Amino acid sequence: MEEIYLDNGATTKPFDAVVDVMVDCLSNQYGNPSSLHRKGMEAENILKESRNKVAGVLGVQPGQILFTSGGTESNNTAIRGIARSYSNRGKHIISSKIEHPSVYNTLEDLQKDGFTVTYLDVDREGLVDLQQLEKSIRKDTILVSIMGVNNEIGTVQPLDEIGARIKRINPLAFFHTDCVQAFMKVPLDPETMKIDLLSLSGHKFHGPKGVGVLYFRKGINLRPWQTGGSQEYGLRSGTENVPVIAGLGKAVEIYSKHFGEYSAGMRMMKQRLREGLEKRVTDIKINTPVDEKKAAPHILSVSFRGVKGEVLVHSLEKYNIFISTRSACSSRQARASGVLTAIGLTGEEIEGTVRFGLSSFNTMGEMDRVIDILPGEVESLRKLFRR
Numbered sequence: 001m002e003e004i005y006l007d008n009g010a011t012t013k014p015f016d017a018v019v020d021v022m023v024d025c026l027s028n029q030y031g032n033p034s035s036l037h038r039k040g041m042e043a044e045n046i047l048k049e050s051r052n053k054v055a056g057v058l059g060v061q062p063g064q065i066l067f068t069s070g071g072t073e074s075n076n077t078a079i080r081g082i083a084r085s086y087s088n089r090g091k092h093i094i095s096s097k098i099e100h101p102s103v104y105n106t107l108e109d110l111q112k113d114g115f116t117v118t119y120l121d122v123d124r125e126g127l128v129d130l131q132q133l134e135k136s137i138r139k140d141t142i143l144v145s146i147m148g149v150n151n152e153i154g155t156v157q158p159l160d161e162i163g164a165r166i167k168r169i170n171p172l173a174f175f176h177t178d179c180v181q182a183f184m185k186v187p188l189d190p191e192t193m194k195i196d197l198l199s200l201s202g203h204k205f206h207g208p209k210g211v212g213v214l215y216f217r218k219g220i221n222l223r224p225w226q227t228g229g230s231q232e233y234g235l236r237s238g239t240e241n242v243p244v245i246a247g248l249g250k251a252v253e254i255y256s257k258h259f260g261e262y263s264a265g266m267r268m269m270k271q272r273l274r275e276g277l278e279k280r281v282t283d284i285k286i287n288t289p290v291d292e293k294k295a296a297p298h299i300l301s302v303s304f305r306g307v308k309g310e311v312l313v314h315s316l317e318k319y320n321i322f323i324s325t326r327s328a329c330s331s332r333q334a335r336a337s338g339v340l341t342a343i344g345l346t347g348e349e350i351e352g353t354v355r356f357g358l359s360s361f362n363t364m365g366e367m368d369r370v371i372d373i374l375p376g377e378v379e380s381l382r383k384l385f386r387r
């Protein structure tokens with residue numbers, strides 16, 4: 001039975017070329033980038049190349065690209081860095097009610113140190129309330145952190161409108177955005193969107209796990225929380241993880257050449273899946289915005305009444321179909337999803353919610369197979385739960 005992997009919101013399969021580059025790096029280019037000899041220079045050049053590729057795609061300077069261990073670390077570095085460097089200006093931060101735990105829990109932690117956080121509401125489609133944002137910006141607001149694409153429902157925030165409002169009301173407040181699900185899926189332009197800090201992660205676009213990037217605007221002073229040998233501009237001490245950085249660079253290179261084609265393909269597959277499910281299964285609710293302008297190409301969140309999402313995940317597993325309940329990092333937690341609660345879902349709807357995560361590796365044939373199998377599984381589970 002062929003595998004149908006539809007959990008690409010959680011992680012993606014690396015491109016073959018990414019694996020090749022990493023293996024070559026581990027076997028041959030194993031020098032330390034800080035070493036003075038040729039082996040060191042070779043490793044240093046790999047870092048430089050990857051930095052240039054990421055910078056090129058974002059339209060920024062390579063010196064504004066910091067390599068980290070992933071989205072979680074990028075978010076922590078940005079938020080804690082700003083909080084530690086600029087608390088003399090103020091201790092107020094604005095965020096939203098649908099952020100990833102790596103943002104949300106970091107802000108919760110900062111509140112223990114005297115920071116105040118305003119969490120913006122979202123509407124039924126997961127869009128932040130821009131008027132509430134305007135009203136919430138204060139003189140002592142040092143940071144606004146709002147994600148680009150939500151990891152559970154795929155909503156795209158209007159980053160350009162958010163950036164413009166922040167800078168109009170308080171030009172000194174920094175704008176950070178968690179773009180782990182947005183990078184390579186929707187157009188991003190830190191310059192025109194007035195983004196000061198942007199996080200991304202390698203494993204969401206067919207790169208390796210354990211590597212990410214924090215873009216930071218020139219002139220921003222981030223007080224590092226890890227000190228040592230002063231690698232990465234002194235912001236992240238420790239010998240650089242050259243193989244994964246090489247892999248991330250390769251994924252950026254490949255993905256950026258096919259950006260339009262991959263996005264269009266995923267949008268078509270998502271539409272086929274949504275329409276097929278709407279036609280074949282009763283009592284369902286689509287949580288992802290149907291208007292493609294408000295939605296990323298790769299995420300479809302659906303609630304099935306009378307079914308437990310977790311049980312559905314396992315029942316599809318026997319057909320080698322892999323989906324998830326919500327985000328990978330929260331699906332093992334008992335707590336109800338904050339995102340689904342924020343968009344107004346009932347407890348029963350939340351329990352019956354699953355997320356399909358698409359990638360450029362999926363096919364229309366796979367969507368048809370899911371549409372064939374899933375309705376029968378939902379029906380059997382409903383009968384079972386009704387008993």
Ligand SMILES: Cc1ncc(COP(=O)(O)O)c(C=O)c1O
Pocket residue numbers: 009010069070071072073100102147149150151178180181201202203210211212327328329
């Ligand atoms: C929106 C978002 N932010 C941050 C992260 C964390 O990224 P990483 O797994 O690279 O730490 C994820 C991962 O699921 C995510 O979806």
